[in-house]
Amino acid sequence: MPQLLFVADPLETFKTHKDSTFAMMREAASRGHTLWACEPQQLVWQRGGVVTAHARRITLTADAHDWFDEVEAADIALCQLDAVLMRKDPPFDAEYLYTTHLLTQAEREGARVFNSPEALRAHPEKLAILEFPQHIAPTLVTRSIAAVRAFHAEHRDIILKPLDGMGGAGIFRVKEDGLNLGSIAETLTRDGAQTIMVQAFLPAISAGDKRVLLIDGVPVPYALARIPQGGEVRGNLAAGGKGVAQPLSNTDRAIAEHLGPILAARGLLLVGLDIIGDRLTEINVTSPTCFQEITDQTGWNVAQRFIDALEGKLAA
Incomplete structure (x- = not known):
């Protein structure tokens, strides 16, 4: 047994x-x-x-x-x-x-x-996307507050987030008016001592931050779109987002089919890609979730497919 x-x-x-x-x-x-x-x-x-x-x-x-x-x-x-x-x-x-x-x-x-x-x-969840720049939004990784200000001046509407957070913790949006940009950047970087990620805001977040699961490099055919609620900018379920399962879009599938074989060959049996609109925002490898939400809403048994893949690895 x-x-x-x-x-x-x-x-x-x-x-x-x-x-x-x-x-x-x-x-x-x-x-x-x-x-x-x-x-x-x-x-x-x-x-x-x-x-x-x-x-x-x-x-x-x-x-x-x-x-x-x-x-x-x-x-x-x-x-x-x-x-x-x-x-x-x-x-x-x-x-x-x-x-x-x-x-x-x-x-x-x-x-x-x-x-x-x-x-x-080798795949810290925020930074792993740097390997695939063709799929991501304008992105800056820095501890320089001056660099953050310059990025905001260029893109006008930005998201700032720590590199070690989960569930949407510590994520801030700064719009064109730049309100509190200095304070937020100083806090997140601990006055320039800690590296953060800054990205151009993606309006497609209103339709959800999509979790696309890869099992042994193969995408689950449904994503869970985590849709922000009540004026919130974060779609994370832990931050109150509403999870809606939906078939993969053509772009979702293209990104998943590009990354899937690469990541599986590195020993990543289970990966959760986060996609907003047509842009990859994170590659989750520590403890990807959303199995039950997808299964409950679509009938496609994610856990069954995962254990199938695990058993296949053990039998090889």
């Missing part, structure tokens, strides 16, 4: 009605896979041994709130499991980076880790 370890946030924090890691677990359990879970701080390595996790073996219940039972807690070697799924949410901070190094060591010892920890390090 295949054994899967999910390295994730605390299980008690899962919102099972929308959590994609839970959807993966549910699908895997339905196929008879054994589920283990741990948090990054529970990974350990010591000379003379291998990377281990103090993990919980769980079974799933039918209760949406009390959704799992802990069968046992044990120290397990990652190399003795069939697969390790890295599903820890951002921020992509130093501790996240250290976790990927432990997972790389586990790979040296024979573990199978998805997404590849080396690929996670």
